[in-house]
Amino acid sequence: MPNKNYILEMFPYPSGNIHMGHVRNYVIGDICARYHKLKGDEVIHPMGWDAFGLPAENAAIQFKTHPQDWTLSNIKNMKSQLQKLELDLDWDRELATCNEDYYRHQQELFIDLYKAGLAYKKDAVVNWDPVDQTVLANEQVIDGKGWRTGAQVEKKNLSQWFFKITNYAEELLNDLDKLDLWPEKVKIMQKNWIGKSLGAEIKFKISNQNEFLNIFTTRPDTIYGATFIAVSINHPIVKKSLSKLEIDKIKKDFNEIDDDKEKLGYKIKISCDHPMLDKKIPVYVANFVLDTYGEGAIFGCPAHDERDYEFAKKYSLPIIKVIDCDDDQLPFTEDGFLVNSPILDGLNKNDAIKKIIFHLKKVGIGNEKTNYKIRDWGVSRQRYWGCPIPAIYYEDGSFRVLEKNELPVLLPYDVNLEGKGNALLNLDKWRKVICPLTNKPALRETDTLDTFVDSSWYYMRFLNNKLDRPFDVNQINESLPVDKYIGGIEHAILHLLYSRFFMKALRDIYKLKVDEPFKQLFTQGMITHKTYKTKKNEWVMPKDVISRDGDLYREKSFERVEEGPAEKMSKSKKNVIEPDEILDNYGIDATRIFMISDSPPDRELEWTDEGIQSSKNLIHRIERYFSQKITPLKNDTEKKVEKFVNDLEKNILNFSLNKCVADIYTLFNYLEREKVYLSDSKLSHKIIICIFPILPKLSLSLNKNLFNSSKFSKWPTVRAELLIEDQINLPVQINGRFATTIQTKKGYDKDVILDTIYKLDKIKNKITEKKVIKVINVQDKIINIIIS
RNA sequence: GCGCCAGUGGCGGAAUGGUAGACGCGCUGGUCUUAGGAACCAGUGGGCAACCGUGGGGGUUCGAGUCCCUCCUGGCGCACCA
Numbered sequence A: 001m002p003n004k005n006y007i008l009e010m011f012p013y014p015s016g017n018i019h020m021g022h023v024r025n026y027v028i029g030d031i032c033a034r035y036h037k038l039k040g041d042e043v044i045h046p047m048g049w050d051a052f053g054l055p056a057e058n059a060a061i062q063f064k065t066h067p068q069d070w071t072l073s074n075i076k077n078m079k080s081q082l083q084k085l086e087l088d089l090d091w092d093r094e095l096a097t098c099n100e101d102y103y104r105h106q107q108e109l110f111i112d113l114y115k116a117g118l119a120y121k122k123d124a125v126v127n128w129d130p131v132d133q134t135v136l137a138n139e140q141v142i143d144g145k146g147w148r149t150g151a152q153v154e155k156k157n158l159s160q161w162f163f164k165i166t167n168y169a170e171e172l173l174n175d176l177d178k179l180d181l182w183p184e185k186v187k188i189m190q191k192n193w194i195g196k197s198l199g200a201e202i203k204f205k206i207s208n209q210n211e212f213l214n215i216f217t218t219r220p221d222t223i224y225g226a227t228f229i230a231v232s233i234n235h236p237i238v239k240k241s242l243s244k245l246e247i248d249k250i251k252k253d254f255n256e257i258d259d260d261k262e263k264l265g266y267k268i269k270i271s272c273d274h275p276m277l278d279k280k281i282p283v284y285v286a287n288f289v290l291d292t293y294g295e296g297a298i299f300g301c302p303a304h305d306e307r308d309y310e311f312a313k314k315y316s317l318p319i320i321k322v323i324d325c326d327d328d329q330l331p332f333t334e335d336g337f338l339v340n341s342p343i344l345d346g347l348n349k350n351d352a353i354k355k356i357i358f359h360l361k362k363v364g365i366g367n368e369k370t371n372y373k374i375r376d377w378g379v380s381r382q383r384y385w386g387c388p389i390p391a392i393y394y395e396d397g398s399f400r401v402l403e404k405n406e407l408p409v410l411l412p413y414d415v416n417l418e419g420k421g422n423a424l425l426n427l428d429k430w431r432k433v434i435c436p437l438t439n440k441p442a443l444r445e446t447d448t449l450d451t452f453v454d455s456s457w458y459y460m461r462f463l464n465n466k467l468d469r470p471f472d473v474n475q476i477n478e479s480l481p482v483d484k485y486i487g488g489i490e491h492a493i494l495h496l497l498y499s500r501f502f503m504k505a506l507r508d509i510y511k512l513k514v515d516e517p518f519k520q521l522f523t524q525g526m527i528t529h530k531t532y533k534t535k536k537n538e539w540v541m542p543k544d545v546i547s548r549d550g551d552l553y554r555e556k557s558f559e560r561v562e563e564g565p566a567e568k569m570s571k572s573k574k575n576v577i578e579p580d581e582i583l584d585n586y587g588i589d590a591t592r593i594f595m596i597s598d599s600p601p602d603r604e605l606e607w608t609d610e611g612i613q614s615s616k617n618l619i620h621r622i623e624r625y626f627s628q629k630i631t632p633l634k635n636d637t638e639k640k641v642e643k644f645v646n647d648l649e650k651n652i653l654n655f656s657l658n659k660c661v662a663d664i665y666t667l668f669n670y671l672e673r674e675k676v677y678l679s680d681s682k683l684s685h686k687i688i689i690c691i692f693p694i695l696p697k698l699s700l701s702l703n704k705n706l707f708n709s710s711k712f713s714k715w716p717t718v719r720a721e722l723l724i725e726d727q728i729n730l731p732v733q734i735n736g737r738f739a740t741t742i743q744t745k746k747g748y749d750k751d752v753i754l755d756t757i758y759k760l761d762k763i764k765n766k767i768t769e770k771k772v773i774k775v776i777n778v779q780d781k782i783i784n785i786i787i788s
Numbered sequence B: 001g002c003g004c005c006a007g008u009g010g011c012g013g014a015a016u017g018g019u020a021g022a023c024g025c026g027c028u029g030g031u032c033u034u035a036g037g038a039a040c041c042a043g044u045g046g047g048c049a050a051c052c053g054u055g056g057g058g059g060u061u062c063g064a065g066u067c068c069c070u071c072c073u074g075g076c077g078c079a080c081c082a
Helices: A020-038 A054-063 A067-084 A100-115 A165-178 A184-194 A220-225 A236-241 A244-256 A306-314 A349-363 A458-464 A473-479 A494-510 A579-597 A609-626 A637-653 A657-673 A682-691 A696-707 A750-759 A761-767
Strands: A004-009 A042-044 A119-129 A134-136 A154-163 A197-205 A212-217 A228-231 A265-273 A280-286 A297-300 A366-371 A391-394 A399-401 A432-434 A441-444 A482-488 A518-524 A527-534 A545-548 A551-554 A561-568 A605-607 A727-734 A737-745 A772-778 A782-787
Touching (some): A004 A020, A004 A458, A020 A482, A020 A518, A020 A527, A020 A579, A054 A067, A067 A579, A100 A494, A165 A184, A165 A494, A184 A494, A197 A220, A197 A265, A197 A349, A212 A297, A220 A349, A228 A306, A236 A265, A349 A366, A458 A473, A527 A551, A579 A609, A579 A657, A579 A696, A609 A657, A609 A696, A637 A657, A637 A682, A682 A696, A727 A761, A737 A750, A737 A761, A750 A761, A750 A782, A761 A782
Parallel strands (some): A004 A482, A228 A280, A482 A518, A727 A782
Antiparallel strands (some): A119 A134, A119 A154, A197 A212, A197 A366, A228 A297, A265 A280, A391 A399, A527 A561, A545 A551, A727 A737
């Protein structure tokens, strides 16, 4: 049975044209896929389109077209661009998330999630663009304004669909440890996002009432230092003790504050009893308390928390030290010994935490508690161009999620996007339905799903894109996880976390045997290019820049131009290189090799004309080399080729693709320096197979010309015995500093070689009149002579 | 502020604790020319030299670019998360 190897690059959004970033991404994946195919693996290497989303709607309005037409024509164009790159992709697995074929199955998954209690509806605060009458994603809000309308974004309470990702917070966190082939950086980002903290929940009794206020704290040990309580403006207790007018006034003040770090608070009527001491402490509404974290309420211990300290100073609240420190160290947030805390005095932080929780538990007003920063995933979008959520609403306000046999809910084609808000809202023809179960009139859900839902399971659908169900359980168990997942670091949290959640949720629903979707993650770096600007701050395209006497000018106008640092390619800075042009001018192989040559694939790659040119020169050089007549081998030729195969393979497997390029240069430098021409020999065939993953076109044409064949045998097995070098250059150090080298054979006799070494001029000079104290011989590696 | 990563020639970058600078670009000189974004040859960390060199300072080690401590600089991420 061949090894299954699922190699996947993050599928693109069909924006219109592929860019160099795509090219780099897909070339890296393609090299892997081709290598593994040569190894005889059963490679899965699909490609598809992340085809729903906002840009299509905006483009439709701007260009008077339809999101679907725009998207499908972009897909067509981008597919032909990708095909121009001749990537080794399984096009028969292709899918586009905007096709009924895909999203109808997603609606089925939605129903499953709903039935499993993992999808639900609740009121939530969202970013509302008052001009477009629609919700904006967080990333579409720039400096508090809508990116398209420039209007001040409002916070609005809307009924929204959510996925219960918090159910999996603990597992999503713990399983990060299993992902040993993920970049540490991404795992840390996810860990921080999940934001687990251990602490305690403490009930504070509201004075003179029989009610309690819950707070979460990671520092229950500082309870004796609590001098106030602060709650968020949205805390239920605020509604009870303040009028709507007062609340609105406070909200306004909070919003208007310039520096969002400045503390602001209003004391409210109620106060709480201190749980450990016979005293009352005041309750404030404070702008720095988050209503989305913990209980939306805290106790303030000014002596040992920077925020509480700042707040207490501003409102002249008492500051009681409960951890031993100097007064000028306040607020003191480190570990120390407890003071002023009757039952905790003398304990350190951890012991005090244990003891106070034990006590609070006993008294029945507290417990240990684990809190997570991660919140449930809001998936509702008030947008037309997305997957319709399969639900209907009755006139009484109740709703029903559809049954699977009522699917699909198709997205209607005839819509008016010029109107305000979600086009589906105004489409009564589509919206109004009679519920087949109750015969009652109902309205369709007009929200569509966040497009991150689409990309959370596409790697499952690729396994069988024609199945009449979302996926086949056996196929998932056999073919997942994806072995190598390659894409940009910008998806470190959202997409990768959502996909992990989906995998686990669907595992539980469908009894799958897979816990994680992506076994290995590789994040490629972006492509940068120098930027050019005129004195008038106009960006100039690199190809319009000419050099005269060391100065740079814009070709057309002969204005002086300044060269700026290499930055991420962007249309606004005009430093974009179009893949189509490069492919036309330099060809596929030169483009491929440049994508991997100048820096490690996970780092930035600076686009340079010299770089792409020298890549092309290398191709020509290899062609020229193989056009030479065959010559006899040198003694070490076989060894050099074997080392090449070995190094190249190691470097492909490590994603050290820049070193693969160095390996190719090293090999041909040797062959040409030694004037060993291999022509149509066996060794040639070996070399030509090995360069195939990186330079497929060249490799195929050499195979045709030299061997009149269009097929390769498998990737050669390295003969370990040929990798051993018995002749070595042994370095000799004196007192740990390099002195000289000596030619010898592996397995030399230490005493014999030392005799020779002592006679070498470079050594003799240095050790005469000195005493050799010690000789360190690391056999076959180095000799270090220690002298007095 | 917190966290993470990184600092090596003119540049991009190589170096299981063992000859620092592989490989490429650029540059210098030369060769050949159907005068080209071509190819080939030689050279290219600094210094006349002894020697000195991997951001600075300490340490561990026979031996440190690599390990430890500390500081500096840059990049990325998070940012009142109680």
